[in-house]
Amino acid sequence: MKKMILASTSTIHGSGYLEYLNPTLEAHFKEVETVTFIPFARPGGISYDRYTEAASNAFAKINKKVIGLHTAKNRKEALLNGEAIFIGGGNTFELLNQLYQQELLEDLKNVIENGIPYLGTSAGSNICGLNIKNTNDMPIIYPPSFDALGTIPFNINAHYLDPLLGSKHMGETRETRIKEFHVFNETPVLGLREGSWISVAGDEISLKGKHTARFFQKNKEAVEIASGSIL
Known part of the structure; x- marks a missing residue:
């Protein structure tokens, strides 16, 4: 049975790395x-x-040890034999590219x-x-395919932003870009706002956190999903 937490972000304003999720992570792990x-x-091209080290410091607060997969002599074996997995934010294209290049995606x-037990934040949620x-x-690198894990039956737009009333910004909104996506694609998209996450328990997917999420489907009006709802 799948056990997943997929969050929009690792950090919210005024909180440390993963700190806002700690009560949820204590139960999850x-x-x-x-x-x-x-x-x-x-993220930012850091090593x-x-x-x-940042992930390790965060998980120490809930008394968990972190091991970087990159340090394993056999990464495939380490992945298959691990107790739990966390993938954080950064560049989704590079993340997916490495999973393909190292032949780890299917594993x-x-x-x-x-x-x-799996935790994804931002890019780590996107690939699900x-x-x-x-x-x-930004597509800084071209992975062998845009196809991802498919462990949920829709895509996530992490860090989803609503248009700001009175803003002079003339570029496209997130909603506009998702509508452009649906001209050519059928896949539903969940706009996941900062501080929100989805919980996956087997086939049940529910929205958690303080905010609603915006759900987009091709040729339909976008709808707001209340926190606590089953998707």
Whole structure:
């Protein structure tokens, strides 16, 4: 049975890294001692070691040890034998590219489907959809495919932003870009606002956090999903 937490962001204003999620993470990871961290998204181009250190410091607050997957001699074996997995934010294109290049994508999908506790934030949430076509990231590298894990039956647009009333910004809104996506694609998209996350328990997917989420489907009006709702 799948056990997933997919959050829009790692950090909210006024809070430390993953801190706002700590009560949820304590319950989510209560049966494990060690979390395998996959640092391939590397936000801002930071090193894998530095990124793993940030994750380690955050998980220490809930008494969990973190091991960076990049330090394993056999990464495939380490992934398959791990107790739990965390993938943080950064560049979704590079994250997916590394999973393809290192032939880890199918293994990651399998362990998630088999029930390993998984936490994704931002890019780590984006890759759980059917593809990564709704990421906000710059395509700094071209992965072999945009197809992702498909562990949820829709895509996530993390850090979803509503238009600001009175703003003089003349560029496209997130909603406009998602409508453009739906001209050519059928996949539903969940606009996940900062501080919100979805919980996956088997086939049940529910919205958590303080905010509503905006759900987009091709040829339909977008709808607001209340926190606590089953998607």
